[in-house]
Amino acid sequence: MVIEHAPLEDELGDVLEKAMRCAELDETELGSRAGVPAEKIRDAWDYRYDFTADETLRLARELGLNEIGVVALASGRYPLPAIGGLPFCLYPLRTPHGIGVANAYIVADCGSQRGILFDTGADPEALRRVWPANIRHLDAIFITHPETEHLAGLADVQRRFGPVPVFGPVDSAISGAVALQEGSRMKLGIFDVETLATPGHAEAHNCYVVRAAGMPGGRSLLVSGDILFAGSIGGAYFCSERLKKHVKRLLELPADTAVAPGHGPLTTIQNECTYNPFVF
Known part of the structure; x- marks a missing residue:
């Protein structure tokens, strides 16, 4: 399995803003409740941190954070x-996005030239540069949600690999994509x-759980899109509730599930249940 390191998607200020x-x-209201000057909170949004240890804890408590x-x-x-023990190979494809990265992923039977692609990156040329040389065929493409940084490489991938079935969320308006509803299951190779x-x-967002068929006790992979990150969650641009x-719901998956998020590094359900600030 190929593992590349990536920076966390969010710093403390991002987490406070999302919470x-x-x-x-x-x-102003949060500062009043937590006894922290509002200007300190605003500074944190700009990555200037001047909280005392007690202020940090009071902010966490007022926001219901871990x-x-x-x-x-x-x-x-x-x-x-450490991520290991998956019964297949995982290739993280990281492309620059803002000051961080956007992630796409290929899963493949180790040693095979065929794979399944999840999301298509923020930039077609950048995706080409990080593409694993041994993956020469795609059996399917799954899109988590139709934001540019997760979709920009789709047309280029389709030109390179020929007709490849594309799947995405209901009402995602992705050209040529087959909509997958809750609970849909698909078998592709192993x-x-x-x-x-x-x-x-x-509004249109799917996560995907990937398992190796015929290995009921094998470790699974969650492609979490922009719902769950290492150390944070996605912004509630559609509906916070x-x-x-x-x-x-995702944090109730088996603890050893590996998590492949849309931004930032790989993690596990167990790690996020323990440390993620948004353990509701």
């Missing part, structure tokens, strides 16, 4: 697990791909 949006609080994870982020020491409909970050509902 405030979910709680429908502005910096204090262990918030403290870890504040110290720059958010733990990340892989079983289950669809979880997870609106919240976007649905987003929180689906974060909780």
Whole structure:
């Protein structure tokens, strides 16, 4: 399995801003409740941190966040697990997006030249540069949601690999894509791909659970799109209540499930249950 490191998608200020949006609080009201000057909170949004340890804890408590994870982020020491034990190969394809990265993924039977692609990256040329040389055929493409950084490489991939079936969320308006509803299951080679409909970050959003067929006890992979990240969650641009509902749902998957998010590094359900600030 190929593993590449990536920076966390969110810093402490991003987490506070997302939590405030979910709680429908502005910096003045949060600051008043937590006894923290509002200007300090605004500075954190701009990645200038001047919180005391007590202020960090008070902010976490007022926002209902996991204090262990918030403290870890504040110290720059958010733990990340070693990823191993998957019964197939996983290729993270990281393309620049803003100051971070957007992730696409290929899963393949190790040693095979065939794979399944999840999302298509933020830039076609960047995706070409990180494409594994041994993957020369695609059996399917699954899109988590129709935002540019997860969809930009689709047309180029289709030109390179010929007719490849494309699947995405219901009402995603992705040209040529077959809509997959909650609970849809598809067998492709050794892989079983289950669809979880997870609106919240976007109105049309799916996550996908990937298992190796014939290995019922084997470790599975969650392609989580922009719902669950290492150390954070996606922004609640569509519906905060649905987003929180689906974060909780994902965290109820088996603890050893590997998580491949749309941004940031790989993680596991167990790691996020322990450390993610948004353990609702």
